[in-house]
Amino acid sequence: NAGVTQTPKFQVLKTGQSMTLQCAQDMNHNSMYWYRQDPGMGLRLIYYSASEGTTDKGEVPNGYNVSRLNKREFSLRLESAAPSQTSVYFCASSDPPWTGGNTGELFFGEGSRLTVL
């Protein structure tokens, strides 16, 4: 029972480089999310996808793009990485009642630690 799988788990980039964080869930959830966690800041929503084919900005979307590739997969792309994007990134999925599911709880992946030099 994999749940939410994120790759890579660790990445070091130089300023200006690009990269994509991959996320896949096997719970048939409609909604998927990308959060970042910084010391003293809690979890902040970057982008989310309420259902396949839709994406919306969260609290801190600048510098990121996302793709909901299919129901299982939701990727986060940094086109030109900046040191301010050094963070731990978490992908999550849920099946909230308002999309036909049972509960609004989010299931998180283990996180991807990104360092931008």
Add this chain to the structure above:
Amino acid sequence: DQQVKQNSPSLSVQEGRISILNCDYTNSMFDYFLWYKKYPAEGPTFLISISSIKDKNEDGRFTVFLNKSAKHLSLHIVPSQPGDSAVYFCAASGWGNNRLAFGKGNQVVVIP
């Protein structure tokens, strides 16, 4: 603007005693509240939730209390165990809204 606030960033408690974590929110549209627990180098895991139609929800050693008029909720852990040592996040959203807002978290240390 922080819509979900967790003060007192850290808490130390003796094993067997009660741990109480507090959370305040500012958005009156919030009507669904969750607590998450996070160990280092792991993703947050869901602990317990409560909707605004209730003022208490209990699951084993964990109880969440909601005071809508004060826009305040609390998590009680009784009795506290060493495995409860973790960071606890309070989160909230409005019904039909996927934008779950998180607090900054509280570090709990349970002393054996």
